[in-house]
Amino acid sequence: MSLRTLSAATSGLALAIAAIGFQPTPARADEGMWTFDNFPIARANATLGTAIDQAWLDRVRLSSVRFGGCSAGIVSGEGLVMTNNHCVATCVANLSTQARNYAETGFTPRNREEEQTCPGGTAEVLTDISDVTGRVRAAAAGRTGLAFNQARDAEIGRIEQEACGAATDKRCQVVSLYRGGQFKLYTYKKYTDVRLAFAPEDRAATFGGDLDNFSFPRFAIDAAFIRLYENGAPAPTPTHFTWNADKPVEGTPVFVSGSPGATQRLLTMDQLATVRDVVLPMDQLIASELRGRLIRFSEESEANAFIAMDPIVGLENTYKRGLGRMRALTDPAFMATRAEGEADFRRRVASNAALTQRAADPWGALSTVQPIARELYPAMALLEGGTGIGTTSVAGGSQLFAWARTLVRGAQERAKPSAERLPEYGDARLSSVQSALFAERPTYPALEQVRMEWWLSKTREWLTVDHPAVRGLLGRESPEQLSARLVEGTTLADPEVRRALWEGGLAAIEASDDPMIRYLLSIQDETRAIRADWETRVQAPTDQASGRLATARFEAYGDTVYPDATGTLRLTYGRIEGSDVPGQRWGPFTTFAGLWDRATGAAPFDVAPKLLAAKDRIDADTVLNMTVSSDTIGGSSGSPVVTAAGEMVGANFDSTVLTQRNAYGYDRNVNRSVIVTTGAVTVALRDVYDMGRLVEELGAH
């Protein structure tokens, strides 16, 4: 369940996150998270012995769905979409109460009328890609520093607004690819009524829990179905994947279509050192403490266990991924390969005098930024998030805080012309902000307080008591006192209150006596100053040097390169195969027989009750999970795995710990994505959860 990306807090800063860059050497066979408008059809066919074409690509694209921080695939003509169970875990938690806990029982609606809307859920299908590089570049031409970034972002906002206007069934997003090497306008068909159609018992999807997460062999039915609705009815989806539940065959070429979140393959060695020395250690250490607090919290009562479950699972996933990344960046062999890649690139630039001059030593410029990035990272990460290099965004810690920030900033920003706002509040993005803000999601004060107290105390610890922002953040209150006062006093848990405050604009915000709103108002000067400092001294010079690096890269290696992952639709390819490297030796398949063997009865190695009850009905040789060599990363969760015939044979739901180096560079020997098979999903629907009507809809047998 590794591959869900982080949601919410950083989305407004998508540009900063997106624009990390691309990998420093040309892609090798099987490598690459390719955009659909630049997929190497001929090379993939040559490598795999397949015969896909542009029409195939178009069908795959229109059958692929972005859902929250996950990916998904349309599998019927009536809007049915398969993704991972962990991608609907928050939806399941939001629809559950302690007494009616769908995570325990599974969610198995008897008919379509019982399918329930996921609060705040939106799904998007990429319908068009067009090049807007010229417009964006022209708008920023001749500017430097922060002014360059502001002009660029304003033009991007205008392009998005012109293309989508106030439409609520479309989303327009200008994506920076190749670190400013290209800007593309991505247009999506957007569904804002997404209903949960099926989820298994949570334990069936998470067998082995955090301990088996990021590993293989694996035994998890990490699959679920949602349905796209339009005008209160299932959306017609004539283009969709064909369901193929046949036993998979080792060596089969497969394609994985999804929206990998972010890779950092272009980072220079100096930038990587910042991630290794400063970013990951801090992120991981404070996550580890929150984990300890939440574990103890969840042990205090059944009620606490219920409300902390989804946060703990998400946190453990992020943490373990971070651990894999730390291992990659401290692996001498891996880092030597990365260094060799950079050295080769630098030699090529150095051997071309004109190129050397145009590039203007981007490595040196980025090196100069690093001491500043190291200094400013803690404040930016803790108070604002959205650095683009961290693993997590902790600002505020709590959902109530996050809503309050959206309300306060949204009101302040909407009082300005769109082009002058923080980019995440540009006109074209407001409808997405509103969907998230108005969603009916439960909040739990005890949990909110644990998280906010943790965030305040960690912020004070890392920035020190005497940091001006910390003085403003806490005044004379302790983290415990302040978080208790705000969480107990706020009424923002009520979506109608949030809606009224949003619609009331700045006047309503300024008149509000909600303590969380007042608090967010009171800390705007300090937190905005920290963001401005980061954007001026780190982000802007990084963007400009990275742009030169990208251009030099094109000149040195031609177009055999793909952009870093940006949370947008990509296609990657490989084969069904096992692994044979130290610490990772296994064949590509596991079966239900293996599940029965591994079960001990003690959590998390207990088989889910309904699944266990169905043991005799299940063919124990059915393949449950498998590994493929495709190039995936967080965000790829739920990605349909399809054959050259366009048939869906599984969904990506994880990768291995060793694969986490994938953030910084692809390693064909090590990289393996973990897949739940359509065969196992069919068994679950048919033999375990009595969901024959979905089996029929899938056309499965």
Add this chain to the structure above:
Amino acid sequence: MSLRTLSAATSGLALAIAAIGFQPTPARADEGMWTFDNFPIARANATLGTAIDQAWLDRVRLSSVRFGGCSAGIVSGEGLVMTNNHCVATCVANLSTQARNYAETGFTPRNREEEQTCPGGTAEVLTDISDVTGRVRAAAAGRTGLAFNQARDAEIGRIEQEACGAATDKRCQVVSLYRGGQFKLYTYKKYTDVRLAFAPEDRAATFGGDLDNFSFPRFAIDAAFIRLYENGAPAPTPTHFTWNADKPVEGTPVFVSGSPGATQRLLTMDQLATVRDVVLPMDQLIASELRGRLIRFSEESEANAFIAMDPIVGLENTYKRGLGRMRALTDPAFMATRAEGEADFRRRVASNAALTQRAADPWGALSTVQPIARELYPAMALLEGGTGIGTTSVAGGSQLFAWARTLVRGAQERAKPSAERLPEYGDARLSSVQSALFAERPTYPALEQVRMEWWLSKTREWLTVDHPAVRGLLGRESPEQLSARLVEGTTLADPEVRRALWEGGLAAIEASDDPMIRYLLSIQDETRAIRADWETRVQAPTDQASGRLATARFEAYGDTVYPDATGTLRLTYGRIEGSDVPGQRWGPFTTFAGLWDRATGAAPFDVAPKLLAAKDRIDADTVLNMTVSSDTIGGSSGSPVVTAAGEMVGANFDSTVLTQRNAYGYDRNVNRSVIVTTGAVTVALRDVYDMGRLVEELGAH
């Protein structure tokens, strides 16, 4: 309160911890933790303008005390000893109940009869140092690998046994200095009846808590008094420091006499990379999770807050120190200096053909060990501790587990001849083992279970579910189930039970049905195998290569070098002075006026009640804390700070975060020790805590 070393769990492996090595370049002015038999008298006098001599050194040595993981100084002729409050915090906790909590009220006995014995407390004064290098070398001559280490350790055990026999008022310890370059027999006068004579309110000693820890300016009266007893009466201590409570003067030369725990200044760059990449990240991450669990635990009730206080403070101190070390090892400038030192050393060796041959490339040999050390470290640290390179020892997590291990291993080992045992169970060491084991210390089941559950779950996580040792550790139980069963079922909390099991030997252990004893018996094969693996594949080759490195170092740099800290008595020197580097700019003194200014009323910035009540009686200009440039590290806590006239002017209790690089190399510009002044202590005794009788005993005015 940074400078207390870790107690107990690793003490049996003192050799492994001790023998890290010495620093790679000759000592500069002010640098060095010198042994008392090789102190550079002439150089210190020349640097400081003082006139100390051997008689001065002898008096200082005989006035210096090792107490637990701390240092201390004798300050009267009747056994009165000053150390830090944080050095008696565990004693205070052991003597307290929730209803009679001396941490809250302070411990202020009206007369000597009310002074209470610290459970398990022992104090030692170094009376003699003699050279046994020849004997130890001869015993191990011609052997290699593990056999070398075993022969060496057996001979050390024989020397200690011959010198001390069964004496309970002496301790004999063979110390490996310069990484096998020298072996010295240290003989101590040992006091096993150590009573608490005064402790302030905890908050008076910990004002600013974890947030101000490892920082300056500082406002903490981190001082306490113990008294050495013999035969039920105060021990006569004719040799002691003179108390000087005068206002300190900037620039005054001072000497700090104490037992710094461990430095790692000899480590090669490859070894340091292992510490940076593997050791510190793991230690810190799991400590951070325990911290989160304990913080939440302590918030659950007053009772939990009481029992978790001492563990949390100790953990936060270790964690923050580790953070400082991580920062040092990821500071490019600092690491460049370290690399230059190594390069210089290697050049000197390379320029001398005979030396090159004798040294036999110790750097290469140590480099070869690192991949193995990286692989084996997690299992060794989690299951055995005592790696010598970690910041903490977590094996078992709980005190009950630690006692059970001592009982089981002690019984198994005592069944063998002394020379064949694990060294910590050699005859000469048994009396110390027993003192610790039989001490009447309270244990709290709820706390024990939190810690043991954490340890089991982290061990399973880091080693993975499928590690053979983890299978043995958990069987089919979960960490929660197992820890509950063991903690609830054991009777080892009763010291009489422990005594009976110890005295009953192996037969009693094997007949015991105590679940903790049975558990420890059941995991001996796995855990001993992991230790043997580490000692064979990491420790032995490291020791041998480090020995060659040490010899080469003597040849390259002569005798201007001092050994790494080994938890034994050292003298370091410097001046009272402030700091003027980025992030650390301040004069050398703080006053009570500064304390009143910094107080907010909210913990941990609340002034202790009795101290606050005395505000009007206190001269606000009295110097409270000060900084000196001497070379200290964890274990130096409580070290007397003395003038060239032999007068005590304060006690070391902390250093700054930047100073934590001191573990790996001394930096005169950055290194500052934080001192509580005798003037402030006099004020506390006289004006706050009504301890006039101690003021008189000190001869203070």
